[in-house]
Amino acid sequence: MREKNKLSERQRAILKFMEHYVENFGFPPTIREIGEATNIKSTSVVNYNLNKLVQSGHLARLNRKSRGIRLTSQIPVGVREPSNSKRVYLLGEIVAGQPIAIPEDIAHHPDPESALDVPPALLGGLDAAEVFALRVKGDSMIDAMIQDGDIVLFRKQLTAQNGDMVAVWLDERSETTLKYFFREGERVRLQPAHPTMQPIMVAAAHCHVQGRVLSVIRTLG
Amino acid sequence: MREKNKLSERQRAILKFMEHYVENFGFPPTIREIGEATNIKSTSVVNYNLNKLVQSGHLARLNRKSRGIRLTSQIPVGVREPSNSKRVYLLGEIVAGQPIAIPEDIAHHPDPESALDVPPALLGGLDAAEVFALRVKGDSMIDAMIQDGDIVLFRKQLTAQNGDMVAVWLDERSETTLKYFFREGERVRLQPAHPTMQPIMVAAAHCHVQGRVLSVIRTLG
DNA sequence: GTGTGCGTAGAACAGAAGTTTGACAATAGA
């Protein structure tokens, strides 16, 4: 027998969706929207479960009002997931004519002003402590499909796997560039992201990987 | 300039009523409810003033959604913990050969699977409910410095200011493209982000703005 | 005057959204 005060899977899903929806849209969902989100095919079933949730005190409803559903515990503090965005620090700029100048102490940079909140997805599975951000200055990275003002998330590392987009310092040109990295014997092929641009071949010894690009953020707003 | 920041009596009344209503019921009122409360006889007049308030930045609306009205100032309300990332929905793809096919129902696709958590900075000050995301398919946007797989955050709008990056549908080419928008008399200059690419000049009548680009996210993982 | 833009009103409409009904399957208890 099912315990009376125990919510069903669907009811939990509905509550969760409700919280979620209200938070993002500022108003409650319709029965049909709940149904779609929780894989309930019939509006009557949603209605049924909604009434259950009213009985159990989780929701309040207003008859015949569209979207007249309300969480009784409007903001259940405990249930709330800790803000899942990660904090990354913007440590400087990336300019073609200079090596990336990153202080050793990524972690020792608690300047709140330069903090960026980024979704974990942009970190490629890495820990926020391993990641830092640089703002691109100038249009020299344009063949990497990166433009002035973009923010690039890096992981500091001195080696790379084939196919990684990396920041490399080129001795011969005295510049930092962002390219896709391919090791080819003693040489390295640096492939621009822009398909019409030609790759650069350099001796591995004169090509210093400084970091791997995890993601790029561009704000136009 | 007829840009008057001054709100009419009715518009102030509407805002005031909105605040009260949302506070009391937990969801926004309908057009008719607003009309009754503010002594406006016709729903079209309420609608008219609502649109004014959207223009002046006081409200955000979701097309055709019942009660899809929201105070822009609503966000910092109350007890809310700084869950500082906003949830935006990935509603589809953007392909050169097709108009952007999503528009109306931003709120209609509350599929949690397609949710993206983005820092508020990427929303350009807009409410999450106004923003949606599309994944770019193919390399046709390359002169907009946007590549296959990038995620583009949009605000749906049919007009643009000079300098906005917009998604436009070009009748003559039957394609959607992302360009910087500049109105020049009866014609529109569409300027690629890539500086070596030439701008396109089109008749304003054959150039349909579909949305404004707020930001671009690229994950290289 | 005349025309234009703005705010207002009313009505009609299409689509959205809540409610109800009848049917069916699975389960637990008599």
Add this chain to the structure above:
DNA sequence: TCTATTGTCAAACTTCTGTTCTACGCACAC
């Protein structure tokens, strides 16, 4: 086994709600 309960579904139904269209008065510029 039979039956009551619970959960599910589809469809029909009614009501609600946003949108659109036409019309009208008013202020202001020409």
